[in-house]
Amino acid sequence: MKTGSLLLSGRQSSKKPKSSLCHRIFIMRYQTTRHQTGRHGASRAIRRLRLTRRLSPWDATDEDLQVMAALTxxxxxxxxxxxMRYCGPEARHLDQLGESLGDWRRMxxxxxxxxxxxPRSGTxxxxxxxxxxxxxxxxxxxxxxxxxxxxxxxxxxxxxxxxYLRSDFGLCAPEEETPLVCIEVMGMLGSDQICRTDVEEASLDRLAEKQDWFSQPDRPLLRVIWLDMMAHPDWLEAICTEAIEAAVAQRVCHQEGRRASGRRLSAREAEQGQRLPLRVRPREYRVRKN
Structure with a gap:
């Protein structure tokens, strides 16, 4: 009898803590749910989570759009x-977005x-x-x-x-074919000339070929505008202004040289009394006149 009573008392004592623990867990859950539940029985925390718009790390932020708007x-x-890789730390996230065409298009x-x-994007x-x-x-x-x-x-x-050798832009005197200053736009490389792809290396090779052509005597001046110059509007404006000033100076020099030498005549046309025309072939490129 004593042994049975001891076993029974041991079982009862072991069950009491278990029931009390379950009761406490139930009370804690009830209290937590009661504080989070609104009028319609929905959890406020869940409703707040649904209403909050979670931005993807690959979506443009307000700061990104402000940087883009200022540059545009x-x-x-x-x-x-x-x-974007040349625009400083404020464009670091934009540089990451630029690695994907889809992310950049959404931006x-x-x-x-x-x-x-x-202005909208395009050519x-x-x-x-x-x-x-x-x-x-x-x-x-x-x-x-x-x-x-x-x-x-x-x-x-x-x-x-x-x-097949042409330049991107040319600054020409009116009614003249040969540009005074040519401008090459390196739209894939910075002035550090660090190539990351084969396409960038090919563009650098084409530029070297053109530089060899421009280095010969009696050729137009050459100005190269790199990608990092475009990333800083003040720098780009200074380069363009310097190219225009160089073209104006070249035009003045050519005019003075023509006045000094006069109209050039070939030997045969000098005998016939005919003047050599100044322009012998039509223009083959688009020209914008102010």
Whole structure:
């Protein structure tokens, strides 16, 4: 009897803590649910989670859109994704977005919705000129605003007959074929010339070929605009202004040389009394006249 009573008392003593523990857990759950439950019996925490819009790390933030809007307003066109690596720490997230075409496209769409008055992305400039790339459009927008009336801004002038060699832009004197200053737009590389892909290496090789051609005597001057220069509007404006000033100086030198030498005559035409025409072939490139 004593043994049975001891076993029974042991079982009862072991059950009491278990029931009390379950009772405490039930009370704690009830109290927690009671504090989180609203009028309709739904948890406030769950409802708050549903109403909160969780942004993806690959979506543009408000700071990103502000940086893009400021650059677009200064450049006259939205910057390209490769430029973000040269825009400083405030564009670090934009640089990450630029690694994906889809993320960058969504960012441009968000920029257009937030700032509908800003220029849209594309290769067509504000004056209707269609360029080959977005970096060319950025440089064109800066040049167009600064070219004086006594110069023409040429798009893709041919440099040599019988050879596929042309420049991106040329600053020409009116009624002249040969540009005074040629401008090359390196839209994939910075001035550090660090290549990351085979396409970038190929563009650098083409630039070296053109530099060899321009280094020969009696050739136009060459100015190269790199991607990091476009990322800083003040730097880009300074480069374009210097190129225009160099073209004006070249035009003055050519005019003085012509006045000193007079009209050039060939030996046969001098005997016949005929003058040599100044221009012997039509233009083969688009020209914008102010």
């Amino acid at each position: 307003e200064r450049l006259g066109a939205p910057p390209v994704s490769n430029m 441009l769409e968000a920029l257009a919705r937030r700032y509908p008055d800003l 067509q400039a504000s004056d209707g000129t269609t360029l080959d790339s977005a970096p060319e459009r950025i440089v064109w927008e800066t040049l167009v605003q600064r070219v004086p009336d006594d110069l023409d801004l040429c798009c893709h002038p041919w440099l040599e007959d019988g050879r």
